[in-house]
Amino acid sequence: MSDTLRTPEPAAPAPPPGELIRFDGVSKRFGENTVLDRLDFSVEAGKHVTLIGPSGSGKTTILRMLMTLTRPDEGTITVDGRRLYPAGRREVAEVRRNIGMVFQQFNLFPNMKVLRNVTEAPVTVLGLSKDEAEARARELLELVGLADKCDVYPSQLSGGQQQRVAIARALAMRPQVLLLDEVTSALDPELVAGVLDVLRDIARSTDITMLCVTHEMNFARDISDDVLMFDGGKVIESGPPERIFEAPAHERTREFLGAVL
Numbered sequence: 001m002s003d004t005l006r007t008p009e010p011a012a013p014a015p016p017p018g019e020l021i022r023f024d025g026v027s028k029r030f031g032e033n034t035v036l037d038r039l040d041f042s043v044e045a046g047k048h049v050t051l052i053g054p055s056g057s058g059k060t061t062i063l064r065m066l067m068t069l070t071r072p073d074e075g076t077i078t079v080d081g082r083r084l085y086p087a088g089r090r091e092v093a094e095v096r097r098n099i100g101m102v103f104q105q106f107n108l109f110p111n112m113k114v115l116r117n118v119t120e121a122p123v124t125v126l127g128l129s130k131d132e133a134e135a136r137a138r139e140l141l142e143l144v145g146l147a148d149k150c151d152v153y154p155s156q157l158s159g160g161q162q163q164r165v166a167i168a169r170a171l172a173m174r175p176q177v178l179l180l181d182e183v184t185s186a187l188d189p190e191l192v193a194g195v196l197d198v199l200r201d202i203a204r205s206t207d208i209t210m211l212c213v214t215h216e217m218n219f220a221r222d223i224s225d226d227v228l229m230f231d232g233g234k235v236i237e238s239g240p241p242e243r244i245f246e247a248p249a250h251e252r253t254r255e256f257l258g259a260v261l
């Protein structure tokens with residue numbers, strides 16, 4: 001039986017004030033490969049946190065766990081004081097609703113026009129009326145600079161524009177947490193800046209909590225309150241971007257930044 005079907009689970013202890021996300025002793029193995037090894041970390045509400053580390057260090061796996069796309073082998077994950085793992089199906093659905101993700105590949109619905117891409121989940125999942133959902137979608141498409149593209153199909157847009165629709169779509173669910181997984185990696189270089197500018201605006205103008213995996217270190221420096229360096233299945237170093245980028249304490253962080261900067 002899957003974890004999500006086992007109920008009831010013990011309630012999560014009350015989180016410290018301000019804490020939104022907590023990983024406690026989370027491990028994940030794929031066969032012989034231990035990707036996360038009794039990982040502990042937490043994120044405060046409203047903070048923008050960037051995950052850095054070598055390829056394969058488990059950054060995407062962490063985001064996927066928050067989206068319930070990958071399940072830990074052990075440990076607990078808590079969001080806003082509620083268990084995501086282990087938890088019953090209903091609790092998982094409630095927690096999951098507050099988390100939005102933008103993927104490297106935009107994953108838009110190709111057969112729906114842009115406006116419908118953004119209204120679909122608010123109508124079907126949140127139960128908003130079509131008018132409410134459309135009003136919200138138009139505001140968000142304006143925010144990402146695509147107010148004039150409501151009536152076209154994704155295939156008629158550039159990759160950068162499609163990614164901005166994906167950002168609007170994630171925000172349309174009014175999530176507490178926005179997960180960004182290498183959102184510019186699939187884009188032609190000239191389209192990267194436009195997407196990052198939109199995300200900088202969102203980081204500045206909203207109180208959304210962001211967890212971001214990116215190879216764009218200047219962007220990470222601009223938007224992050226904290227940077228977490230992953231290696232060997234754990235966070236080996238964390239701190240404000242100025243400190244991590246200018247004066248990394250750990251040898252592995254120095255090596256990693258030396259290679260990517």
Ligand SMILES: Nc1ncnc2c1ncn2[C@@H]1O[C@H](COP(=O)(O)OP(=O)(O)OP(=O)(O)O)[C@@H](O)[C@H]1O
Nearest residue numbers: 030033035053054055056057058059060061062213
């Ligand atoms: N479904 C899976 N089956 C087997 N192995 C997997 C699976 N998903 C991830 N892995 C492995 O887990 C490890 C961590 O992957 P993950 O994508 O989380 O790393 P990452 O830090 O995001 O890497 P990158 O920076 O290259 O995207 C990798 O070795 C990867 O091959």
